[in-house]
Amino acid sequence: MSGLPLYPAYGIFIVRITTGALFAVHGYQKFAGGIGGVVSFFSKLGVPAPGVLAPFVAGLELVGGMLLILGVATRWISLLFACEMLVTTVFVQIPAKGWNGADLDRMLLAATLLFILAGPGAWAVQGSNPTNTDVVKSRSP
Numbered sequence: 001m002s003g004l005p006l007y008p009a010y011g012i013f014i015v016r017i018t019t020g021a022l023f024a025v026h027g028y029q030k031f032a033g034g035i036g037g038v039v040s041f042f043s044k045l046g047v048p049a050p051g052v053l054a055p056f057v058a059g060l061e062l063v064g065g066m067l068l069i070l071g072v073a074t075r076w077i078s079l080l081f082a083c084e085m086l087v088t089t090v091f092v093q094i095p096a097k098g099w100n101g102a103d104l105d106r107m108l109l110a111a112t113l114l115f116i117l118a119g120p121g122a123w124a125v126q127g128s129n130p131t132n133t134d135v136v137k138s139r140s141p
Contacts, residue, residue, distance in 0.1 A: 011121070016069070019068060024068075027062030027065055030062075035055055038057070039054040060084065070124070070125045071126055078112040078115035082109055082112040085105050085108045086109060
C-alpha cells in the first residue's frame with residue numbers, strides 16, 4: 001500500500017465526526033437523565049460549584065459535539081474538550097477504574113489534540129476543505 005496516495009484531511013474528518021457524535025450523545029444523556037444527577041455526581045467527586053459546572057459540561061458536550069460535527073470553531077471547542085478529558089482522566093477515571101478504565105477519555109483527549117494541531121480536516125463549515133494539496137504521496141521504504 002506504500003504506493004497509494006494519502007488523504008489526511010479525510011481521515012481527520014472521520015475522526016471529527018465520530019468524536020463530535022460521542023460528545024454530543026454524552027451531553028444529551030446528561031440533560032435527558034436529569035442534570036440533578038450530574039450535579040449530585042459532581043458533588044460526590046468534590047468538584048467545586050457542581051451546580052454551575054454540571055450544566056456547563058453537559059452543554060459543552062452537547063453543543064460542542066454538534067459544532068465539531070459541523071466543523072465550526074473546531075480548535076477552540078477541542079481545547080475545551082481536551083481540558084475536560086484531561087481532568088476526567090486524571091481525577092475521575094484513573095482513580096476509580098485504573099489506567100485501563102480511562103480508555104475512552106484518553107482516546108477523546110488524543111482526538112481533541114489532533115484537531116488542535118491539525119485543524120478540522122475535510123468538509124468543515126469553517127473551511128479547510130480538501131484540495132489537491134491535501135493529497136500526500138506515500139513514501140516507499
